[in-house]
Amino acid sequence: MPQYVQDRLNIYDAILFLQGLGNTALLCVCGLGLGLLIALFVGLARASRVRWVSWPAGLYIEVVRDSPLLMQLYLIFFALPLLGFQVPVFVAGVATLMINSSAFMAEIVRAGIQSVGRDQWDASRSLGMGYIQAMRWVVMPQAFRIMIPPGVGLLIGLIKDSSVISVIGYLELTRVGQILTEKTFLSFQVFGIVAALYFFLCYPLSRVALYAERRLKASG
Amino acid sequence: MHGYTFQFRDVLLELPTLLDGALTTLHISVLTLLISFVVGTLGALCRMSRLPWLRVPATWYVELIRNTPLLVQLFFIYFGFSQIDIQVSSYTAGLIGLVVNNAAYLTEIIRAGIQAIHKGQFEAGYSLGLSFPQLMRYVVFPQAFRVIYPPMSNQFIGIILWSSLVSTISVQDLALRGKELASTTFRSFETYAVVTVIYVVMTFAISATLKVIGYRVFRRPA
Amino acid sequence: MVKVTDIHKYFGPLHVLKGVSLAVARGEVVVIIGPSGSGKSTLLRCLNYLEPVQSGEIWIDGIRLDHHKTNIRQVRAEVGMVFQSFNLFPHLTALRNVMLAPVVVRKRPDGEVRRDALALLAKVGLQDKTDAFPSQLSGGQQQRVAIARALCMQPKLMLFDEVTSALDPELVREVLDVMKQLARDGMTMVVVTHEMGFAREVADRVIFMDEGRIVEQGKPADIFDRPQNQRTREFLGKIL
Numbered sequence: 001m002p003q004y005v006q007d008r009l010n011i012y013d014a015i016l017f018l019q020g021l022g023n024t025a026l027l028c029v030c031g032l033g034l035g036l037l038i039a040l041f042v043g044l045a046r047a048s049r050v051r052w053v054s055w056p057a058g059l060y061i062e063v064v065r066d067s068p069l070l071m072q073l074y075l076i077f078f079a080l081p082l083l084g085f086q087v088p089v090f091v092a093g094v095a096t097l098m099i100n101s102s103a104f105m106a107e108i109v110r111a112g113i114q115s116v117g118r119d120q121w122d123a124s125r126s127l128g129m130g131y132i133q134a135m136r137w138v139v140m141p142q143a144f145r146i147m148i149p150p151g152v153g154l155l156i157g158l159i160k161d162s163s164v165i166s167v168i169g170y171l172e173l174t175r176v177g178q179i180l181t182e183k184t185f186l187s188f189q190v191f192g193i194v195a196a197l198y199f200f201l202c203y204p205l206s207r208v209a210l211y212a213e214r215r216l217k218a219s220g
Numbered sequence: 221m222h223g224y225t226f227q228f229r230d231v232l233l234e235l236p237t238l239l240d241g242a243l244t245t246l247h248i249s250v251l252t253l254l255i256s257f258v259v260g261t262l263g264a265l266c267r268m269s270r271l272p273w274l275r276v277p278a279t280w281y282v283e284l285i286r287n288t289p290l291l292v293q294l295f296f297i298y299f300g301f302s303q304i305d306i307q308v309s310s311y312t313a314g315l316i317g318l319v320v321n322n323a324a325y326l327t328e329i330i331r332a333g334i335q336a337i338h339k340g341q342f343e344a345g346y347s348l349g350l351s352f353p354q355l356m357r358y359v360v361f362p363q364a365f366r367v368i369y370p371p372m373s374n375q376f377i378g379i380i381l382w383s384s385l386v387s388t389i390s391v392q393d394l395a396l397r398g399k400e401l402a403s404t405t406f407r408s409f410e411t412y413a414v415v416t417v418i419y420v421v422m423t424f425a426i427s428a429t430l431k432v433i434g435y436r437v438f439r440r441p442a
Numbered sequence: 443m444v445k446v447t448d449i450h451k452y453f454g455p456l457h458v459l460k461g462v463s464l465a466v467a468r469g470e471v472v473v474i475i476g477p478s479g480s481g482k483s484t485l486l487r488c489l490n491y492l493e494p495v496q497s498g499e500i501w502i503d504g505i506r507l508d509h510h511k512t513n514i515r516q517v518r519a520e521v522g523m524v525f526q527s528f529n530l531f532p533h534l535t536a537l538r539n540v541m542l543a544p545v546v547v548r549k550r551p552d553g554e555v556r557r558d559a560l561a562l563l564a565k566v567g568l569q570d571k572t573d574a575f576p577s578q579l580s581g582g583q584q585q586r587v588a589i590a591r592a593l594c595m596q597p598k599l600m601l602f603d604e605v606t607s608a609l610d611p612e613l614v615r616e617v618l619d620v621m622k623q624l625a626r627d628g629m630t631m632v633v634v635t636h637e638m639g640f641a642r643e644v645a646d647r648v649i650f651m652d653e654g655r656i657v658e659q660g661k662p663a664d665i666f667d668r669p670q671n672q673r674t675r676e677f678l679g680k681i682l
Contacts, residue, residue, distance in 0.1 A: 062424075066377070066424055066427075067381065067420050068381040068382065068384035069381075069382075070387070071398075071412055071416040071419060074398075074399075074402075074412040075409065075416060078408035082409055160287075160289040160290070161289070162289075163289035163292055166291070167388060174291055174292055174295070177295065181295070181299055185303060187296065188300045188303055191295050191299065192296070195284075195288045195292050198287065198289055199287045199288050202286075202288070203283065203287045206286065338527075338529075340525060340527050340528075340529035343492055343523075344525060344529035345531075346490075347490050347492065347518055347522075347523035348519070348542070349516070349520075349547045349595065350515070351515055354547065358531075359531055362533045363532065
């Protein structure tokens with residue numbers, strides 16, 4: 001690095017970068033985990049043939065996918081206090097990522113379930129399994145394979161999306177970039193490092209997604 | 221609910237301001253799509269080139285952009301310009317950021333569209349004496365466009381939604397108008413609810429329109 | 443018209459053409475036969491520079507292919523090619539398929555080309571299908587459009603690459619009839635085919651290829667009735 005950068009970006013800033021990276025990871029893990037839970041239910045509902053079950057699920061998915069993440073964040077951030085909860089920014093951030101990712105993941109779950117043929121259901125039923133048993137032991141294990149490549153793609157999207165949480169002041173990676181830019185005015189260097197750290201998280205995952213997709217295609 | 225009563229009156233009175241912001245959102249989104257399409261086409265041709273000095277940079281551009289957040293790219297460009305003392309309006313910086321980001325995705329969409337075309341089409345075109353640009357213009361693009369159209373429509377919806385991030389570098393779009401309104405009316409939740417509805421209606425209407433257009437245009441047999 | 447001297451062609455480690463030499467005179471109809479994998483289609487594709495060769499020379503009408511000064515597109519414009527899989531442009535009508543190259547490559551006026559194209563479509567028996575899209579035509583009709591498309595460039599040489607192989611049996615004849623008419627009109631043609639009846643009736647010369655080499659050539663009657671080479675005899679024995 002050139003001399004003037006060292007003058008104004010010091011070792012403590014490096015720690016700050018790492019802290020931001022850690023917080024970004026924490027946001028994503030929590031958002032993804034909770035989102036997955038919701039997505040499972042919404043996705044199952046969406047795949048259902050009962051219309052009053054699948055329709056609300058479809059509406060939920062559409063509305064979330066057709067509105068900006070930033071607005072979802074603001075709504076949650078400003079709505080929760082109205083309901084009487086004073087929540088830390090971290091919780092608002094996780095809630096936003098959870099809701100946003102659940103809608104996209106629900107579609108992945110639905111597509112996965114519907115990719116498993118009707119004959120698999122018939123076979124399970126003929127063996128005396130109920131809906132939940134057939135889903136748990138026959139359909140889901142097969143659907144899961146199909147869900148992996150888009151699922152990893154979604155995780156990459158989630159990591160990138162989590163940068164938006166910086167807007168409400170949570171100290172994740174992008175927020176660290178803003179703070180250090182305000183302090184040092186070295187925006188190219190600071191955001192260059194921030195981008196590199198995101199790339200470091202996302203690039204390996206995108207290789208994994210590509211690999212999984214090719215393997216899935218090869219296996220038919 | 222602690223006695224909170226929803227109050228949409230103040231927000232709805234300012235609806236023209238919000239719609240003005242929505243116009244800016246549409247404006248920057250359409251420009252982004254058009255410029256990104258041109259850049260993405262060049263990017264796709266570079267990505268598929270046999271010349272490594274075209275292919276390798278194009279590949280890295282795509283990977284770099286797709287594996288970093290749009291918000292960071294916007295900050296990099298917006299604050300970067302001020303660091304090197306170049307005066308650009310926030311609208312210009314926002315547009316550049318959105319184009320740099322979306323052109324990478326369009327590069328991949330267009331590349332997939334071109335690669336979906338059968339090898340025989342290239343051979344037939346070449347054997348008739350068509351040059352590479354002629355082949356692209358008359359044979360490949362008209363067919364590729366059919367493949368590209370649906371994912372490009374989705375991309376356009378994505379551009380509209382993600383363009384809300386340019387509000388963070390003070391472009392006067394729908395999101396920023398909403399934020400300003402929220403702070404003057406003290407009706408944050410109501411404001412953002414209305415703004416979100418505007419976004420949903422806008423994207424819903426546009427995606428339905430694009431579907432109808434696509435159906436009309438591509439009804440001809442292929 | 444065509445002069446090929448000692449060309450070698452490799453696909454990676456695979457040696458596909460092992461020193462092929464060939465001359466075709468103006469107005470001559472040459473039919474190339476041989477088992478699949480013998481390199482006959484590759485040879486044809488080399489004549490249009492769809493495949494570059496690693497060594498040897500190819501001359502078309504006095505112009506050498508694979509030479510840095512040669513404008514390959516000019517040569518291709520003079521050579522018509524018809525493919526096994528038709529390769530019509532699916533987004534254009536039959537008429538537009540035929541008109542595209544003369545207008546775009548030769549820069550001829552639209553109205554004039556339209557007259558020629560309509561005449562050619564009539565010649566191949568498709569005067570009532572001019573506004574149909576390829577997907578609305580049968581395989582035989584598509585292939586006849588493809589022939590008209592190549593002819594509309596007024597080529598000096600026509601290459602036919604197994605043009606009936608992808609057709610249902612009952613559609614083969616209509617395509618072969620068009621080719622026979624073309625041969626009678628004096629077109630220089632190089633034809634790769636499995637249609638032995640066509641070869642016997644139309645060819646001025648038949649070439650038998652196997653394993654990347656020309657094994658035997660001569661008048662159709664000589665090749666089919668008195669083959670000299672053992673491999674030719676085996677091949678003909680299997681298919682006749």
